[in-house]
Each structure stands twice: as C-alpha cells, then as structure tokens.
Amino acid sequence: MTRLTQYFPVLEWGRTYTRQTLINDGLAAVIVTIMLIPQSLAYAMLAGLPPVVGLYASILPLVLYAIFGTSRTLAVGPVAVVSLLTATAAGTVAAPGSPEYLTAAIALAVLSGLMLLVMGVFRLGFLANLLSHPVISGFITASGLLIAASQLRHILGVQAGGHNFVETVAALVRALPETNLPTLIIGGLTLAFLFWARSGLRPALERLGLSGGTAMLLSRTGPVLAVAASILAVIFLDLESKGVAIVGEVPQGLPPLAIPGIDLALWQKLLPAAFLISLIGFVESVSVAQTLAAKRRQTIRPDQELIGLGMANIASAFSGGYPVTGGFARSVVNFDAGAETPAAGAMTAVGIALASLFLTPLLFNLPVAVLAATIIVAVLSLVDFGALRRTWAYSRFDFAAMAATILVTLGAGVESGIITGVALSIVLHLWRSSRPHVAELGQVPGTGHYRNIRRHDVVCDASVLSLRIDESLWFGNARAVEGIVQRAVADRPNLRHLVLNCAAVNSVDASALESLELIMHRLSDQQVALHLAEVKGPVMDKLHKSAFVEDLTGQVFLSQHEAMMTLAPDTTRRADLSPRPNIDVAAAEKPGGRQQRSS
C-alpha cells in the first residue's frame, strides 16, 4: 500500500469500481436515505438543535468519510449517544435554541474532528482502550434511559425536565395532569407502531409475499411511514389547533458552507466534552465497522478510521452541522441492502441533499411527538440490563465499573459517568494485576513436568523453592512480587535456591527489573541464590540490556526440569529413575498434598 492510498482509501476501491457496484451501492443509498431522514431530524432535536441541522450533518460528512474511511459499509451521521453528549456540553455554555448554542455545537464538531485527526496521524487510537467494555455498555444503557426520559415530555406534550434521571422522571410525573391528549395519542400510536415494526413488520411483509431480504429492508422504513402518516393526520385532523406541537418551518436548501469561527475561550470550555465525543464516537464506529467488515473478510484500519471520522466531523462543522459518527442501525441496513463501497455513503449524501432541497416544506406539519417516539424506540434498544447480570456472574470488578458508570451517569451526568467508569476500571485493573497469581511448583513424580503444589500431587526439595509468576511484571505488581518472595523465603530456613519460573511473564518493565534486583540482593543477604527458568525470548533479549543477568547470583535455565536437575540432583534424579508410571499429566490434576522427599 503506498502512502497515498493509505491516507486515501478511495484510491484503492475506486480503481475496481464497476457498473454493477454502482447499481448495488445506489440501491443501498436509497434505503439508507429513507431511513436517515427521520433519524437525522430526530437526533438533531435530541441534541437541542433545529431539525434541519440533522440533515446538514448527513450530507458533507458522508462524502468526506467515503474518501477517507476504510470501512466499505459504515454509514456515518448523527447518532443518539453523541447527540446527547452534544446537548450536555452545549447546554453548559448556552441556552438551547440560542444562536450561541448552535455555535457551540458546531465548535464541538470542529474540536472533535481535529482531535480525531490528530489521534489518527499520531496513531493514538489506543486511547480508546481506556473505555472498557463494561464502562461503554453501562454508559450506553444509562444514556438510553436518560434520552428516553428526556423525550417522554414530547410524547405527553408537556414541559418537564431535570438535571438528572430522577429529577426528569419526577418532573414528568408532576406534569402528568397537563398531558395533551391528542399529542399522547399520536405519540403513543407511533411508539406502538414502531415497537411492533421492529419485530412484527418483517414477518407481515413476508406473509404479503415479499422475499425475506426485501421484507427486512422495508421493515426498516417504519419511521418514514410513521412520519408520513402523522403529517397527513396533522393536516387532515387539524391537530395543530388541538395543541399538538409540530416541527414548523424547516429551512429549504443546501447547508450554508462557512468557516466555523475560532473562539479559543469557547474551545477551551468544550475541550473535555469534545474529547469524550471523539473517543465514544470512535469506539462505537470502529466496533460496527469491524463487525461488518468481518462478514466479508475485509479489514478496517482503526488509525485511518480516526482520520475518516475526523474529516467527517470537520466537514460537518463547515456545513453548519454537529458531531457525527458511524451509526449501528443504519450501517447494518446499508450492509444488508448490498452496499459494496463507501460510494454508497456519498450517494446517500446526494439523497439527503435532495431531501433538504425539496422535502423540507413537507416536514412543516410533522409532530414533534413522532420524532420523540423514533428516538425512544431507537435508544431503548440500546438499554441492556442483561449485561449487568452477565457481568456480575463473570467478574465482580467489571460489574462494579459498569454499575458505577450507570449510577453516576444517571445521577450526575454523562461526563461524570464516563470519567468515574474509566477511573474505576483503571484502578480495579491495577488492583487486580497488583496481586499476581504465584504458584509454588513441584515435580509430577517420574516426569519432567512441574505443577502447582496446591492443585497437584507433586514432590519438592526443601533447599529449592520454585515459584511460577502468572503475570507480566510491571510497576503495578513489582512490589507485590517482592513481598511474596520475601514471605515465601522467611518461612523456609533451609532454603538455598529460589527459581523464578517466568513461562507466563510476557514483559518486565524498569520498575520490575529494579524489584528483581532488590529481590536478588535481599535473597543474597539470606544466602539464597536467585535463578530464572523458562524466560521468554523477547523478555530475555530485554533483560540482557541491563546488568541483571550478568549480576545474577544463580543461573538462567531453559526449562524447569533442567533447573531441578542442576539444583536438586538427588531429589530430581531419583524421581527420574523411578519406574515411570503411565500417567497423564491432566489426570494428575486432583488436589493433593505436597510431599517432601528430602529433608
């Protein structure tokens, strides 16, 4: 791959573009366009922005991603969680509806675009690894609940909000008496229809004789059907006069191209939020892209994805839009509809551009409740309480990180939630790996195999202690290993040799090297020699860069058996010469006591 095609993946797939690819991409683009119109209006509303901003964010960004992105089928645009993050961040610097609020949303797109670009160029995508799965999963569940709660007021047709989940729900309950019935009916019907459409529409269409694939794709057009039907209902039943809130005038025409203003004071305030938006957007997008790529044995390059998403966000800012990323549902639809290349995304952009040129007058009478219902149905599918149960069963630590993320996100907000989750998962990870599993090894009688004395029937020698450290050695556990060795040696007055079996040690950092040197010197004060066994090639290469191996009071053995043959020849040879029973090592894995063969 040349440097140019590395940064412009379009040069690679563009070369083999055929007429058939064009047709397939075009068909997919039509389906995705139909799906994206109500979604982009709704997510812009969720972000506290005029609905048309959602359309603007769904044109140029798609074209730029098509040029720079590495996923063949990722569909980029406004998504729920990023819209919520945008609303939270912009809400801290301006009031929703004000021009400053829109400026802040555009600034978030610029900042997050620049950050993604920088991360891509400097290969900093690994920062996304800070977001562990339980934290992301918990965050998305909590975000889904927050978003659904915030949109319920549109379904009821009331004014009610709060600074956190509990406040929002309480405000909704208090506002219940003011419910606008026509709004509730139209919102409730839409909710019911959309929930049914998720599972019931496809079989219904199949019963009408459509093929499975076509029925599946058409079933995704549920929101558009709801939009069309509700607009007609508003017009013919004159629902506006009955108190049903409608979208109102949506500006007609292509997005206004403008260079976003550079307001450093504003940027500074929005920086942490933009970083979160970048990381979370990137993680979600890459995860979808990778899953879809795998289905066709394609690959994506995460670092180039950062550049693709960065360019998309900058394009969004230049065309009056707000932060975008790859969306799960629409990418799946794009894939299933047969999209073969990112050109499908560019064609979707053309579709949305046409919609904003010609369809916006039709949206005047669209009830806000229908958009709210679209959002609620989309986000409730993100809520996954089962993950709490599964994570609890698997690991208490991961459960703690997930639960803390959910509770803090619901109680104190999205940014606090993420930060708490990340900090807690790092601390818990440090804690876990600061207590490495260390096994004392003994010889499976009559074999060259050495196993944990607590799990197997093995023999040991009183003058040689073999410890297998089941963890890479780094600053997080170096001191713990010092303590473990020291305690083990303090108990054994006859000890002369300590063998550290390093078969499971994948790396040794400078702190751990220092600890190994300390351990060696302390052992030497106790007349115990330190030996190493089964050190991996790359680890040994590294140790040779220090004076440790040279200064070692003992030896480095290729295998544990070699170490025992050298250090405890009497015990070990006797075991070797004894008639070799035809035992399977695995079969010997019953708990058994430790036998002392020599004094």
Next chain:
Amino acid sequence: MTRLTQYFPVLEWGRTYTRQTLINDGLAAVIVTIMLIPQSLAYAMLAGLPPVVGLYASILPLVLYAIFGTSRTLAVGPVAVVSLLTATAAGTVAAPGSPEYLTAAIALAVLSGLMLLVMGVFRLGFLANLLSHPVISGFITASGLLIAASQLRHILGVQAGGHNFVETVAALVRALPETNLPTLIIGGLTLAFLFWARSGLRPALERLGLSGGTAMLLSRTGPVLAVAASILAVIFLDLESKGVAIVGEVPQGLPPLAIPGIDLALWQKLLPAAFLISLIGFVESVSVAQTLAAKRRQTIRPDQELIGLGMANIASAFSGGYPVTGGFARSVVNFDAGAETPAAGAMTAVGIALASLFLTPLLFNLPVAVLAATIIVAVLSLVDFGALRRTWAYSRFDFAAMAATILVTLGAGVESGIITGVALSIVLHLWRSSRPHVAELGQVPGTGHYRNIRRHDVVCDASVLSLRIDESLWFGNARAVEGIVQRAVADRPNLRHLVLNCAAVNSVDASALESLELIMHRLSDQQVALHLAEVKGPVMDKLHKSAFVEDLTGQVFLSQHEAMMTLAPDTTRRADLSPRPNIDVAAAEKPGGRQQRSS
C-alpha cells in the same frame, strides 16, 4: 496471628523481649539520637518551619510507630523529600514563618496520618503501585536538585529564591555579589567536611585503631561534630556580628500536646498534597523496611505499615510536628548499630525528648549555613543521574516517564512532576500492553512442540491458523486482539480453524471476554471455527462462568499438539510418523521460513 497482634505488632515482639535485646536496642538508640538531632533541625528548616518542630516530630511519632509498625529496625522521623513536599503545600496557603504556615504543616500531618490509616484498614496499599520506579527515582533526583538549590542561599548568606529550579539558580547567580564571606567560609568548610566524612572518616577512624563497625557508626556522627564545632566557632569568633545567620532561640521543653484544629476549608486545599505525601512517604519507608527485614529473614506487612505510619503522623500532629516517615540513612544506622526491635525507636524518642529538654539552649549559636550544608550533603546523595542512563538502555518508555518527571518537577514543581510522571507511566503502560505480542505457531517437524514461525523452522497447515497471544487479555488490548485476528484471517482464504493458544494468558476480563465473543461471531461469519488451547486453570474456571465456552464454535484443547492432531490430522500425523530426528528444540531456534505442508 490473632487479630490483636495483627494490629499491635508490639504484642508479638514484646513477649520475647530480653535484657540483651534491651542493651542492643539502647545502644542503637544512642547512635540514632545523635544522628537525628541535627537532621531533624535541618529538615524542619527545609520545610520552612522553626527548627524545634523537627525535634517535636521525632518524639511521639517514634513511640507510636514502635507500637504499630511491623519493621524491627525502621527509624521514623522528618525526611528530606517529605519536608520539601510539606514546604510546597504549606507555602500555597500561608507565608513561611507565619502561625498559619505551622497550622498548615500540622494539618498536613493529620490528613496524611488519616489517609494512611484509612489505606491501611481498607488494604489500599496497592495505590502506591501507581508510583513506578522510574517516576519515584526521577522525582527524588529532581527533589534533591531543588532542595540543594534552595539551600545554597544559606551557604552564601544571601536572600534568593525562585518558583522553580531555573529561577532559583538564576536568583543565586544574581545574588552572588552580596555573598557574606564568613557565612560562605563556615558553610563551605562544613560542606567539605561532611562530603569527606561520608567516605573518608571511616578509614581515618580505622587507622586510629577503631574496629570497622565502630568506625562506621562513628563516621555517621559527622553532622554532630560539625554542629558542635560551628557553635564554638560562632561563640569564640563572634561570627554573628560578622553577618553569619544563626538559629537563635529554640524553645526549651517537651512538645506541646494539643488536638489539631479541624479546618475543613484548609483540609480541602491540602488534600491532594497530603495524598502525595502519604504515598511517597509510604513507598520510601516500605522499601527501606523491606530491604532491612530481608537481611535478617524477617518480613514486614505493608498494610500494617500504613497503620504504623498513619499513627506516627497523627502523633506528630498532636505534638506540634509535621509529616514524618521512615528515613533511609537513619534506618540503616539503626540496623547497623544493632537495633533488634522497634523499642530502639521508642528509646530514640526518649533521647530526642531529653535533647529538647536540655540541649536546645546550646543550639542558639548554631549557624543556619551548617544546617543547610547537612541538608545539601544528604540530598545530593539522592541525586542519581546514572539511573537515567540505565533506564534509557533498558526501556525508552520508562526513560520517558523518568525524564518527564524530572523536567516537570524542576520546571513546574513537585506536585505537577509526580502527576505528570504517574499519568505518563500509566498511559505508556496501557499503550505497551495495548499492542500484545502475538506469534503464529508452527510444528517443529517430528515433535509435539510448536514455536513462532518467525523464529523457527516449522510446518503449518493452510486450513488451521494457530496464534499464541503473549499477554493477559483485558480492556487495554482486547480490541487490538480483535484487529490482529481479523487481519490474520482476511489474508487466508482457505482457513477453516483458528486456534488461540492461551498458554501466556493469565487473565481475561469482561471486555476481553466480549472481544472473544465478537471474534468468534465474526469468524463464524467467515466459516472459521474458533478453538482454544492450553488455557490455564484459573482462566478456564472464569470462562466457565460465562456462556462463551458453551457457545464456542470449536473446541478447547489441553495442548497445542492435541489441537493439531484433531484439526489437521493429515499434516500433523505425517509429521509425527516421519523419522524423528534427534534435534533439540532450543537448537532449532534459528530464523527460518514457514513451510506449507498441505495446500
């Protein structure tokens, strides 16, 4: 060990206390007292406090540590780095010399004592693992330079200070013309004597006929000799009238016992500094304690050390002192002088109490320059530029963390320095382990051994890919593994089986489990079955708590050879039946190409 002796180690060693132990402890106490008097005066001055505060911090804390500490020979009291941290923190809330400044120093002792206690009771000592060795080493080197630069003004007898290292040095250079010659002479002579005493005094004493041990202990009394000689010089040469700054009146009597005030606003400001003081004091203290304990095959319990140091700091606050911890030099002297139990520390406390009752009037004429020289000689021994070179040779990452800590500490201060170092070492650690080493395995012909195809001459089967992941799987590298597997599979159209060899995987967290599930589903979309081999017992136990093993598209094999015998019987059996050459696996470790045995 009962719960009571666990928290009161004194109950354990106190039971076997003999007359001989008493004599040994008493002798050590005398030596340490003589050494501690000038040190505690000097370090209090370094902390910006009246010299007597150093004595106060060397009485009750020693008694409390003797009751609660687990090290037999650790000598607790004021130390250089903690004094610098105290000065920095107290300096942000009050002017040195003001009553508020002393209040802040006492508050730091309370806070850090409480934090240490809490960390001890809740077993949070692992937090100290956040401080990697390169960060501590770099921080201590930078602190040594900062302290030495800050004390040089006392040697020159000028007023000069700065907010960072460069400013301080520049101010000293500008102030050179105002140097007070008598002060410079007395300071310079003391410096020269103390530097010589470190290496030259012991051989000189030995030439006078003293035994090696006695000479060594007496050589540690250099600072006391300098103090006595300089006091006499000030009196007989009337140096005060010639501009030599002296300590002046030191209050006589035992420390005033008082409950420290609870000022929540002040505490909040000092909280981060107190946390740093606690962590750094704990790390230094435990490291010394562990090294000394090892020499006599004793052990220390880090969690109980937290309680011991916590009680010592609270005692310091109640007796008008400032934060204390275990000191390196004085603990070594205590050990070498024959201290056998913490009672030696309690007796040292009696010694210092007698000194503050009877000796303080003698200190009136002590030149400040002599105290400054004591500090400079002590801290310059902490500066270790060789560590930079050694760390560079061993690991660029660890070098970066160390260099950043030194530069930021010198340029922006101690707190920024530590925080930068910790953050950088965590980020670099995440980066390092986010790129796990993954080896493709092939069979060493005619054996049951499987090795990295890039390092060994091995055979593979085109339909089976075996990858050995040389890292525990956690959220830091889970996504990287997804990418590695996906790229490996995308290149191999004939692949049917992927075997993940988990011999070096010591744990799998929930994020990694999710990734394994994703990998499995993506592979399944590509008609590739996922198998596991050589999974460790504890990891397998954990995986069984999830649905992963049940849902696995392939099998779990006990050994790599078993996997290959099952999945690629033709290739593998042929290899097995081939005449077995008498080769040693290690000898086959030459770089060699990969041979395809089957299509």
